[in-house]
Amino acid sequence: MTTTEKKLLLIDGSSIAFRAFFALYTQIDRFVAPSGLHTNAIFAFHTMLGNVLEAVQPTHVLVAFDAGKTTFRTEMYAEYKGGRAKTPDEFREQMPFIKEMLEAQGIRHYELVNYEADDIIGTLATQAEKSGFDKITVVSGDRDLTQLTTEKTTVEITIKGVAELETYTPAYLYEKLGLTTEQFIDLKALMGDKSDNIPGVTKVGEKTGIKLLLEHGSLDGIYDHVDDMKTSKLKENLINDREQAFLSRELATIDLDSPIEISLADTLYAGSDYDKLKAFYKEMGFHKFLENLEGATEKVVEAIEFKIVAENLSDDMFHDDQFFYLEILGEDYHRDNIIGFTWGDEKQIYVSKNVALLSDVRFPKNTFDFKKNKVLLARQGINYPVVDFDSMLAKYLYSTIENNKISTIADLFGFELPDDELIYGKGAKRAVPEDAILFDHLARKLDVLVKTKTPLLDKLRENDQEDLLDRIELPLADVLAKMEITGIKVSGGVLSEIGLENEQVLKGLTEEIYELAGEPFNINSPKQLGVILFEKMGLPVIKKTKTGYSTAVDVLEQLAPQAPIVDKILKYRQISKIQSTYVTGLLGEIMSDGKIHTRYVQDLTQTGRLSSVQPNLQNIPVRLPEGRKIRKAFLPENEDSVLLSSDYSQIELRVLAHISGDEHLISAFNEGADIHTSTAMRVFGIDKPEDVTANDRRNAKAVNFGVVYGISDFGLSNNLGISRKAAKTYIDTYFERYPDIKKYMEDIVRSAKDTGFVETLYHRRRNLPDINARNFSVRSFAERTAINSPIQGSAADILKVAMINLDRALIAGQYKSKMLLQVHDEIVLDVPNDELAVMQTLVKKTMEEAISLSVPLLVDENNGKTWYDAK
DNA sequence: TGAGTCACG
DNA sequence: ACGTACGTGACTCAA
Numbered sequence: 001m002t003t004t005e006k007k008l009l010l011i012d013g014s015s016i017a018f019r020a021f022f023a024l025y026t027q028i029d030r031f032v033a034p035s036g037l038h039t040n041a042i043f044a045f046h047t048m049l050g051n052v053l054e055a056v057q058p059t060h061v062l063v064a065f066d067a068g069k070t071t072f073r074t075e076m077y078a079e080y081k082g083g084r085a086k087t088p089d090e091f092r093e094q095m096p097f098i099k100e101m102l103e104a105q106g107i108r109h110y111e112l113v114n115y116e117a118d119d120i121i122g123t124l125a126t127q128a129e130k131s132g133f134d135k136i137t138v139v140s141g142d143r144d145l146t147q148l149t150t151e152k153t154t155v156e157i158t159i160k161g162v163a164e165l166e167t168y169t170p171a172y173l174y175e176k177l178g179l180t181t182e183q184f185i186d187l188k189a190l191m192g193d194k195s196d197n198i199p200g201v202t203k204v205g206e207k208t209g210i211k212l213l214l215e216h217g218s219l220d221g222i223y224d225h226v227d228d229m230k231t232s233k234l235k236e237n238l239i240n241d242r243e244q245a246f247l248s249r250e251l252a253t254i255d256l257d258s259p260i261e262i263s264l265a266d267t268l269y270a271g272s273d274y275d276k277l278k279a280f281y282k283e284m285g286f287h288k289f290l291e292n293l294e295g296a297t298e299k300v301v302e303a304i305e306f307k308i309v310a311e312n313l314s315d316d317m318f319h320d321d322q323f324f325y326l327e328i329l330g331e332d333y334h335r336d337n338i339i340g341f342t343w344g345d346e347k348q349i350y351v352s353k354n355v356a357l358l359s360d361v362r363f364p365k366n367t368f369d370f371k372k373n374k375v376l377l378a379r380q381g382i383n384y385p386v387v388d389f390d391s392m393l394a395k396y397l398y399s400t401i402e403n404n405k406i407s408t409i410a411d412l413f414g415f416e417l418p419d420d421e422l423i424y425g426k427g428a429k430r431a432v433p434e435d436a437i438l439f440d441h442l443a444r445k446l447d448v449l450v451k452t453k454t455p456l457l458d459k460l461r462e463n464d465q466e467d468l469l470d471r472i473e474l475p476l477a478d479v480l481a482k483m484e485i486t487g488i489k490v491s492g493g494v495l496s497e498i499g500l501e502n503e504q505v506l507k508g509l510t511e512e513i514y515e516l517a518g519e520p521f522n523i524n525s526p527k528q529l530g531v532i533l534f535e536k537m538g539l540p541v542i543k544k545t546k547t548g549y550s551t552a553v554d555v556l557e558q559l560a561p562q563a564p565i566v567d568k569i570l571k572y573r574q575i576s577k578i579q580s581t582y583v584t585g586l587l588g589e590i591m592s593d594g595k596i597h598t599r600y601v602q603d604l605t606q607t608g609r610l611s612s613v614q615p616n617l618q619n620i621p622v623r624l625p626e627g628r629k630i631r632k633a634f635l636p637e638n639e640d641s642v643l644l645s646s647d648y649s650q651i652e653l654r655v656l657a658h659i660s661g662d663e664h665l666i667s668a669f670n671e672g673a674d675i676h677t678s679t680a681m682r683v684f685g686i687d688k689p690e691d692v693t694a695n696d697r698r699n700a701k702a703v704n705f706g707v708v709y710g711i712s713d714f715g716l717s718n719n720l721g722i723s724r725k726a727a728k729t730y731i732d733t734y735f736e737r738y739p740d741i742k743k744y745m746e747d748i749v750r751s752a753k754d755t756g757f758v759e760t761l762y763h764r765r766r767n768l769p770d771i772n773a774r775n776f777s778v779r780s781f782a783e784r785t786a787i788n789s790p791i792q793g794s795a796a797d798i799l800k801v802a803m804i805n806l807d808r809a810l811i812a813g814q815y816k817s818k819m820l821l822q823v824h825d826e827i828v829l830d831v832p833n834d835e836l837a838v839m840q841t842l843v844k845k846t847m848e849e850a851i852s853l854s855v856p857l858l859v860d861e862n863n864g865k866t867w868y869d870a871k
Numbered sequence: 872t873g874a875g876t877c878a879c880g
Numbered sequence: 881a882c883g884t885a886c887g888t889g890a891c892t893c894a895a
Binding site: 547 | 873874875876877878879880
Binding site: 576781 | 881882883884885886887888889890891892893894
């Protein structure tokens with residue numbers, strides 16, 4: 001190969017992008033950038049481009065795009081390319097980024113008003129042939145471009161997605177169709193093209209077209225001899241559609257002399273721009289490409305400067321504007337030990353692993369995960385006062401889709417930070433590295449925190465979320481830290497007692513089940529259970545899962561009347577659940593102080609709720625008496641105090657009443673009516689509350705739940721065990737009687753489709769990248785989410801506000817009462833007996849006044865010597 | 872590690 | 881026709 005060889009690569013960008021989109025369409029949900037943008041077309045386009053560049057090794061490259069709907073062809077024939085389905089939004093939004101990608105790769109792209117990509121390509125290919133290029137390669141998803149093939153020009157057409165290409169040369173075209181390239185255009189004139197809406201000649205398809213062309217040489221040849229043809233329907237059609245045939249030829253012919261303002265010299269390919277491409281890959285979340293890029297260039301990682309502090313802190317090492325961050329190896333900050341810490345700003349970064357120094361730290365006002373840091377310091381006996389900024393929480397508010405690790409924040413804003421796994425290892429291999437590596441990693445983390453504060457704040461400002469961070473999440477982190485540090489006393493003795501009883505019951509049930517089954521098997525294995533029930537015993541299969549028979553509760557409940565074993569299994573499952581998760585599980589979480597210290601995860605849920613882990617104290621049994629007994633183990637701090645449990649009544653429906661403004665729902669709440677009874681009256685047309693039966697109320701309650709979740713007839717019918725049709729009638733009547741609820745749902749979905757997100761009363765945001773998805777079920781899910789998230793999220797916000805206000809009131813009044821738990825709409829406090837009366841008033845009032853809505857908030861309270869008794 | 876199941880709001 | 885209620889976490893089994 002000589003270096004002087006000139007090779008031009010011309011790509012039909014519009015057609016390749018479209019093919020690329022559908023090539024990975026089934027996996028569209030896997031290709032989502034951090035911003036929520038779909039990237040399937042960008043990704044597939046990138047792959048195709050890489051393959052072609054590798055194969056062709058071009059000296060010059062251009063990607064041509066169609067400029068718009070109207071072209072000189074639509075002037076000739078208004079219906080040209082008419083009747084095409086609207087391009088999907090998920091596709092259109094990717095186009096600008098494909099162009100951005102080309103720019104980063106150092107590839108020119110071009111479009112020309114009134115012309116299609118084909119014409120640009122045809123014109124440049126012709127120019128290149130004349131000006132001494134050695135080889136020209138055209139790539140498209142559109143077979144029409146094969147008309148451009150010559151001795152020097154080959155045309156590559158994508159087949160099946162964009163990974164494989166079919167190479168058209170004049171010889172190949174002849175071999176395949178028996179036609180020359182000129183005849184190929186004439187063939188299209190005769191056949192027409194459904195996708196471009198080119199009419200052609202009636203009833204002439206590929207076979208007839210080829211036959212005619214082989215016989216007469218060309219379209220002109222055909223029409224020169226049309227009068228000599230023997231009478232036939234074909235002859236008649238040819239004559240009738242003569243004008244149309246020639247018009248079709250004109251439409252199908254690529255313009256080889258279009259007025260392009262770009263020259264061959266402009267298409268010189270210099271290779272990609274490393275920094276731009278890197279930034280682009282990050283923006284798209286293309287981690288593999290990023291690694292390859294960085295690996296390929298063997299980029300030297302820039303050194304980072306920091307000062308190691310072994311002992312003696314001085315005041316001049318600290319000021320408020322710095323960040324401060326403590327490192328542990330795992331997630332469990334109640335048990336894991338500090339392995340190092342770092343603080344500093346853009347001028348100076350400090351690192352240390354001398355934990356003894358922490359008592360002399362003058363804490364800066366910025367951190368990452370305040371709550372974790374506060375708990376870790378509290379374990380050293382150090383108080384960490386609330387800060388001004390927490391990068392973890394800021395990132396969570398900005399976007400809930402990804403996790404909120406420092407490395408994720410680095411990625412998001414184009415900075416480098418190795419993942420913790422790379423430095424510390426994972427699983428059994430996780431360990432503290434040697435000092436040099438640890439310190440370097442800590443310094444890099446701090447550096448990222450310093451550099452990303454401003455961009456994070458900018459994002460929050462853009463989204464009007466500064467108050468949400470400053471007035472809710474940050475102060476809440478402090479409240480939660482205190483709750484976690486306090487912990488809740490749990491009696492191991494009570495749990496063990498329940499455990500012993502359960503053991504006996506399980507033992508008995510196991511024997512009975514083996515007896516009824518005729519053999520022993522693992523009752524905990526859905527697979528083995530399925531074999532026993534559905535194969536050995538021949539019970540009817542009601543539902544299947546991906547892997548086999550479903551043995552879920554609703555299925556077993558339906559089977560119960562048919563075989564006595566089923567009830568035993570249900571009972572076994574119930575007790576076994578209590579035993580493993582709540583007896584054994586909780587016993588293992590009681591720490592040496594006799595308490596359980598859960599972790600509230602503040603940066604996880606898509607709606608703004610908290611979650612609780614290690615252990616989860618937000619799902620302690622309550623509905624069934626056997627499980628509810630577990631709550632007898634949850635105790636107040638000492639003999640002289642009680643647990644006070646306060647929960648919002650119907651907070652989600654009240655929020656819905658407020659944001660929808662529905663007058664009927666609002667007045668029901670204002671009148672203090674039982675909301676499900678009230679719904680039953682309106683929907684079922686019952687005049688007096690006393691005429692509402694228990695069943696009516698139950699049905700109305702299910703409808704109310706459904707409304708909050710983004711109702712569907714299927715979901716409701718499933719829940720109520722009624723027909724889909726009956727469920728639909730319920731829903732229709734409901735919407736008729738509560739028109740503003742219907743309107744809220746329509747409005748919020750429409751707004752989500754426009755903006756791509758929904759938000760709560762306090763501007764907490766949830767991005768909904770799937771809201772305009774093509775796939776019905778993917779889209780429907782996003783629509784229900786759009787309805788539910790502002791409701792669930794606003795309710796979560798309100799309880800957070802209440803907790804913050806209550807914390808302040810407790811401090812202001814110097815009370816000894818302490819918040820212990822939060823369960824989504826409930827707060828549990830430890831209250832000394834002598835404060836009970838005042839707390840009953842204070843907690844209720846604080847929760848009810850957390851926010852002023854167009855309906856009152858109502859709080860129910862209970863107290864007792866255990867959590868079981870406080871209900 | 873993913874699927875199935877089930878505990879909570 | 882499509883195939884579902886919204887949000888979580890822990891445990892067990894079976895690869």
